[in-house]
Amino acid sequence: MKPQKTDNFSRRNFLKTSLLASGGLLIGFNLLAACKPGALMPVDIENLNFNDFNAFIKISDDGFVTTFSPNPEIGQGVKTSMPMIIAEELEADWSKVNVVQGALDSKNFTRQVAGGSQSIRSSWDAFRQTGATAKQMLINAAAIKWNVDASTCVASKGIITNANGDKLGYGEVVKEAALLEVPENVKLKEIKDFTIIGQEIVNVDIDKIITGKPLFGLDYKVAGMLHASVLRPPAFGQKLESFDDTKAKAVNGVSEVIKFGDKIAVLATSTWAAMKGKKALSATWIKDSDFESTEKHNEVLTKILDGTKFETRREDGNISQAFAAADKVIERTYHSPFLPHNCLEPMNFYADVTAEKVHLVGPIQTPQWTVSRVAKLLERKEEDIFCEMTRMGGGFGRRLYGDFALEAAEISSLAKKPIKVIFSREDDMTAGTYRPSIKYRIKASIKDGKVTGYYLKEAAINGNMYGAIPNFFPAGCIPNFKVDTANHTSNITTGAWRAPYTNFLAFAEQTFFDELASELNIDTIQLRLDLLQNVKNTTDEKIEYSGQRMEDTIKLVREKANWGKTEEGVFQGFSAYYSHNTHVAEIADIVLQDGFPVIKKVTVAVDCGVVVNPSGARNQVEGGVIDGIGHAMFADFSFNEGKPDAQNFDTYRLIRMLETPKVEVHFIENNLSPTGLGEPGLPPAGGAVANAINAALGKRIYSQPFAKELEKSGILG
Amino acid sequence: MPNYTLHINGKERSVTADADTPLLWVLRDELNLVGTKFGCGIAQCGACTVYIDGVATRSCQMEVSFLDDVKITTIEGLSEDGKHPVQEAWKEIDVPQCGYCQAGQIMTATAFLNENKNPSEDEIRAAMHGNICRCASYNRIEKAVKVAAKKMS
Numbered sequence: 005m006k007p008q009k010t011d012n013f014s015r016r017n018f019l020k021t022s023l024l025a026s027g028g029l030l031i032g033f034n035l036l037a038a039c040k041p042g043a044l045m046p047v048d049i050e051n052l053n054f055n056d057f058n059a060f061i062k063i064s065d066d067g068f069v070t071t072f073s074p075n076p077e078i079g080q081g082v083k084t085s086m087p088m089i090i091a092e093e094l095e096a097d098w099s100k101v102n103v104v105q106g107a108l109d110s111k112n113f114t115r116q117v118a119g120g121s122q123s124i125r126s127s128w129d130a131f132r133q134t135g136a137t138a139k140q141m142l143i144n145a146a147a148i149k150w151n152v153d154a155s156t157c158v159a160s161k162g163i164i165t166n167a168n169g170d171k172l173g174y175g176e177v178v179k180e181a182a183l184l185e186v187p188e189n190v191k192l193k194e195i196k197d198f199t200i201i202g203q204e205i206v207n208v209d210i211d212k213i214i215t216g217k218p219l220f221g222l223d224y225k226v227a228g229m230l231h232a233s234v235l236r237p238p239a240f241g242q243k244l245e246s247f248d249d250t251k252a253k254a255v256n257g258v259s260e261v262i263k264f265g266d267k268i269a270v271l272a273t274s275t276w277a278a279m280k281g282k283k284a285l286s287a288t289w290i291k292d293s294d295f296e297s298t299e300k301h302n303e304v305l306t307k308i309l310d311g312t313k314f315e316t317r318r319e320d321g322n323i324s325q326a327f328a329a330a331d332k333v334i335e336r337t338y339h340s341p342f343l344p345h346n347c348l349e350p351m352n353f354y355a356d357v358t359a360e361k362v363h364l365v366g367p368i369q370t371p372q373w374t375v376s377r378v379a380k381l382l383e384r385k386e387e388d389i390f391c392e393m394t395r396m397g398g399g400f401g402r403r404l405y406g407d408f409a410l411e412a413a414e415i416s417s418l419a420k421k422p423i424k425v426i427f428s429r430e431d432d433m434t435a436g437t438y439r440p441s442i443k444y445r446i447k448a449s450i451k452d453g454k455v456t457g458y459y460l461k462e463a464a465i466n467g468n469m470y471g472a473i474p475n476f477f478p479a480g481c482i483p484n485f486k487v488d489t490a491n492h493t494s495n496i497t498t499g500a501w502r503a504p505y506t507n508f509l510a511f512a513e514q515t516f517f518d519e520l521a522s523e524l525n526i527d528t529i530q531l532r533l534d535l536l537q538n539v540k541n542t543t544d545e546k547i548e549y550s551g552q553r554m555e556d557t558i559k560l561v562r563e564k565a566n567w568g569k570t571e572e573g574v575f576q577g578f579s580a581y582y583s584h585n586t587h588v589a590e591i592a593d594i595v596l597q598d599g600f601p602v603i604k605k606v607t608v609a610v611d612c613g614v615v616v617n618p619s620g621a622r623n624q625v626e627g628g629v630i631d632g633i634g635h636a637m638f639a640d641f642s643f644n645e646g647k648p649d650a651q652n653f654d655t656y657r658l659i660r661m662l663e664t665p666k667v668e669v670h671f672i673e674n675n676l677s678p679t680g681l682g683e684p685g686l687p688p689a690g691g692a693v694a695n696a697i698n699a700a701l702g703k704r705i706y707s708q709p710f711a712k713e714l715e716k717s718g719i720l721g
Numbered sequence: 722m723p724n725y726t727l728h729i730n731g732k733e734r735s736v737t738a739d740a741d742t743p744l745l746w747v748l749r750d751e752l753n754l755v756g757t758k759f760g761c762g763i764a765q766c767g768a769c770t771v772y773i774d775g776v777a778t779r780s781c782q783m784e785v786s787f788l789d790d791v792k793i794t795t796i797e798g799l800s801e802d803g804k805h806p807v808q809e810a811w812k813e814i815d816v817p818q819c820g821y822c823q824a825g826q827i828m829t830a831t832a833f834l835n836e837n838k839n840p841s842e843d844e845i846r847a848a849m850h851g852n853i854c855r856c857a858s859y860n861r862i863e864k865a866v867k868v869a870a871k872k873m874s
Contacts, residue, residue: 206815213820214811215803216756216796220821223755231750256722256739275759276739276746348760348768348855349821397758397821398855429761619815623858627818630857653765653853661849664859 023182028064028175030182031138061090061138067162067175069094070102083395084208085616086131092200093135093193096174097161103208128677136190144187145180146172195614195675204619209395221352221367221394222426229354229422230259230271232415233278235285236435237266239646240496241295244268247287255281262418269415275426293495295646298341298441301465304492305443308463309337314488318474318546321484323449326457330449334523338446338512339707342641343439343501344648346658349397350432355412356422357382362389362413363422367396367403374406378413401500405437430651438641439501440465440494444512448520449484455520455535457484460513464491466498473505475546476582477554478513480539496643502631503683506583508708511636514579514691519704528578528695529562549582556672557587557609564670565591565607574604577696579688586684587611587672590629592665592692594700600714600721601697603633603665608685610669613676621681626667628685634659636690637710657711725785729754730798740786745769747785748795756796756824760853767852770825771795777832796824799831806872807831807865814865818856826852830866838874840866 022030062070071087087103090096139159146164147154149172156167162174212219237243249261252270257277262269270281327333353366362384368374371391379386396403412425427435442464449457458478462468474487501507521528533555540551558580561567570576573595580589593605606629615621638657642649650656694705697714705713711721722737729752736751743762748754748771757780760768764779771780772794799805807830817823826849833840833848840848845866854862 204815206812207817207820209820210812210815210817211803213817213823214796214808214827215799216754216824218755220758222749222759225753274738274742274746274750276742276750280739346855347821348758348766348819348853350759396819398819400855426759429763623815623818623861626860627857630859631855634857652763653761654763658853658855659857659859660851660853661846661859661863664846664857664863667860 023179028062029138029142029178031061031063031134061094061134063138063142063174063178065175065178067097067173068100068102069096069162069174070104072104084205085620087208088200088203088205088616089128089131090135092198093132094139095159095161096135096200098200098203098205100162132192133190136192137187140187140190141181141184142174142177144184145177148180148184149177201614201616202618205617206619219395220349220397221354221365222349222397224354224365224394224424226354226356226422229356229424230273230419231275231278232269232271232412232423232425233275233282233428234411234415234425234431235268235270235282235287236431237289238434239289239295240494240643241291241293241646242266242289243292245288245290247285249285251284251286252281255284257281260419261285262415264411264414264418267411269411269419269423269425271415271419271421271423278426279428296494296496297644297646298642301441301492301494301643302339305339305441305463305465308490308492309443309445309461311490314461314490317487317489318479319486320479320482321457323457323459323484323486326449326451326484327447327459330451330456332450332523333447334450334520335445335447336516336519336704336706338444338508338515340442340508340511341639341708342441342496342498342643342648343635343639344433344436344641344650344656345398345400345402345438345501346433346653346656347396347398347400347402350427350429351402351408352424352426353406353409353412354422354424355409355416357413357417357420360388363392364389364409364413365392365394366409366412366424367394367399368406368409369396369399369401369403370406374409377406377410381410382413382417400502401439401504402437405497405499407435407437429653433651433656434648435497436648437497437499439504439507440468440496440498442468442508444509446512446516448482448516450520450523453524455482455524455531458482459486460488462487462489462509464489465494465496467491468505473509475544475548476506477539477549477580478517478535480542480544480547480551481535482538495646502628503583503686506581506687507632507635508690510579510581510583510687511690511694511708514581514688515694515698515705518578518691518695518698527568529558529567532558532578532580548585549587553587553611553672554580554582554589557611558589560670560672561589561591561607561609564609564668565593567591575601575696575700577692577694577699579691579695581684581688581691583687584683585612585679586681588625588684588688590685590688590692592633592689592696594693594696596700600719601693601700602721603663603693603696605666605668606633606689606692608667608669609672610681610685611672611674612681612684613674613678615671616678618671621671622669624681625669625685628681628683629667629689630659630664632686632689633665633693634663636693636708637663640709640712723786725789727785727788727793728791729793730795736785738785740784742785744771744780744783744785744788744793748780754795754797758821758824760822760825765853766822766825767829768822768825770828770852772828772832775832775835777829796828799827805831807834807869810865810869810872813868814861816858816861816865818854818858822852822854822856826854826862830862830869834866834870834873838870840870842867845870 244266258281272278521531758768760766
């Protein structure tokens with residue numbers, strides 16, 4: 005690839021354009037910052053390796069538009085929805101749009117991360133501007149050809165039309181457009197005029213998925229590549245003392261056994277041989293720090309909650325006075341276990357480390373961070389490292405942590421061969437970065453029929469709540485308010501799990517408010533609406549959510565679920581939560597079958613601003629709700645002597661079809677900038693179900709998984 | 722290592738593999754048929770579902786040495802053009818999120834619909850219960866099976 009400098013460059017804008025040697029217009033852009041002066045444009049896009057630039061739109065001579073989707077696809081739909089935004093403003097014909105996953109460009113691209121439901125939110129404006137600018141350049145080129153004023157021309161479905169009715173396709177003017185100045189301050193479309201955004205667009209990879217074409221990291225292979233299966237310390241708190249690889253090396257297909265750190269990699273010509281080889285290893289492990297257990301975690305977290313050493317995250321009014329003056333004080337404690345992510349595609353990564361370069365390929369949510377860590381590990385320059393992203397068989401936060409990519413790079417570096425690390429399910433479940441166990445204690449004061457004080461204490465493992473979370477509901481709604489946190493440092497690796505910080509917090513708070521409503525003897529939804537009035541005119545800039553948007557969302561779900569008007573034998577539970585910039589309210593309908601609660605339906609209202617792709621958006625919410633219910637009901641992950649008790653799906657229960665409710669999703673219609681949907685559907689789900697269970701059985705649930713709590717009361721499903 | 726001849730997707734394929742190698746890994750590593758996915762290795766998740774003589778089977782549990790007399794169909798061989806009614810239904814309903822489990826889901830659904838032309842909702846749910854979708858696209862899987870049943874009847 006020969007990069008060429010282009011003069012056609014505007015620093016005030018964030019676009020660069022280039023005429024391709026092969027014909028067609030290439031538009032490179034950077035999401036938030038202007039292009040770096042001197043950034044190079046690739047001229048040979050067919051052989052593009054993305055090292056110089058990777059957010060692109062290519063418009064070919066035949067009018068076909070290719071967008072290079074820069075954000076990693078983990079099933080959240082951005083590979084479809086982000087190009088839709090560009091195509092909308094570009095006035096492209098969606099049937100002529102191809103979408104290609106971009107590789108990592110650490111130098112010129114901003115926020116190339118899938119996580120926190122931020123992809124759509126952070127790219128909305130930039131993508132629209134890019135599409136609109138490109139459209140204007142094409143119109144300007146056509147106007148010059150026709151010798152008319154550009155303002156008399158319009159574009160639609162990839163065709164420019166002038167006042168005389170003359171028409172030119174985008175492909176016919178790309179050469180001229182590439183030579184024009186990049187216009188600034190282009191006009192964006194009115195939201196009411198959108199023709200692609202708001203349409204039900206099917207996943208762009210659908211044909212490959214339903215026919216089994218290679219797409220995922222696990223499917224990636226290179227001739228001569230070896231498969232690596234890694235034996236890691238079985239318990240957290242252990243290191244390798246010695247090992248014997250005689251039997252492993254005797255396995256057919258095993259070519260090498262490599263020790264790296266406290267791990268041993270078995271390299272083989274097939275995955276099966278590598279896995280067999282690993283099983284044939286015998287290793288001796290020694291303890292290098294304390295073994296932890298679920299029993300110990302329970303003790304430690306309870307001791308923290310009973311103690312006085314906390315860091316205050318937010319404080320309003322005076323909670324001590326509120327409690328002293330209260331008619332009644334209610335205090336409850338909530339507990340959740342560790343959770344593994346269990347992406348269905350186990351962790352895997354390809355690495356080819358040579359003297360010249362480092363080539364990494366695989367499913368990763370954080371390509372940039374991974375490259376910088378690999379650079380450090382191998383003492384290489386970041387420029388020598390090229391990271392390609394594959395489609396990911398689920399992420400849920402696990403693929404934010406590139407430990408598997410670092411393993412691959414280290415093994416390849418030692419073996420001096422291209423290799424691919426593949427985790428077995430047991431490896432994946434036992435060498436995780438878990439959502440840590442957590443306990444909350446919430447205390448509220450009631451005075452004259454009102455909630456006057458709210459005090460939440462968090463006991464976390466390896467840190468949990470921080471930043472904006474103390475400024476979510478009910479912050480701003482209750483005059484005396486305090487959030488305190490304290491931490492236990494564990495040797496078990498922990499990290500983000502879908503809807504980090506709120507996936508369990510929402511359950512605790514939303515069941516607590518349900519209980520408060522019972523104490524106050526008012527409708528649980530009315531209690532939320534009453535409280536939200538207090539935050540509507542807040543001047544506190546730290547408050548993250550909108551009282552009005554939350555109220556509208558709650559009212560929509562109340563109407564759609566026929567709250568309080570269900571048939572006999574159906575019990576409802578309500579929950580609402582704001583997270584990841586999106587407001588969500590849910591109502592679960594359950595029935596009792598042989599005394600066990602069965603969730604039949606969940607009605608959901610969502611305010612995520614403009615819905616870019618309704619089909620993808622509903623899919624995210626449906627999945628998020630069922631995922632939230634599945635983990636709240638069944639997920640039980642305990643430790644003993646530093647080792648996880650569950651290792652595979654025979655001992656760790658995931659929700660399956662027969663436990664699945666129907667999820668009905670309704671979106672608030674507004675013209676506000678879109679926010680993400682990968683996570684916000686999940687946090688309210690557990691609370692809605694727990695509150696419905698209480699409505700049916702008069703039983704409050706304070707711990708997850710619910711099935712275990714119900715079993716303790718003799719309620720068996 | 723011994724040599725085996727397998728009947729896969731209407732063709733005879735010759736492979737060299739250890740006798741205990743699961744069909745899953747023969748398909749993926751030796752024959753480049755990577756549509757069949759690895760999820761758990763213990764027949765719990767259904768991502769590796771293929772047909773063996775028309776019966777939906779977990780390929781992670783089938784040793785290659787026992788498969789010389791059977792006909793194997795994988796997702797790649799389900800239809801010539803990706804237009805089996807079940808595949809069409811999956812597209813119409815826009816089922817996948819990450820998409821990783823979907824080949825296994827489609828194989829399970831197809832085998833089920835071959836046996837039961839007019840299934841009830843309860844029968845569909847029971848038939849699909851063995852396949853895990855970690856993204857929980859279960860509502861759409863259920864809908865797509867219903868749509869496919871109509872297409873096939």
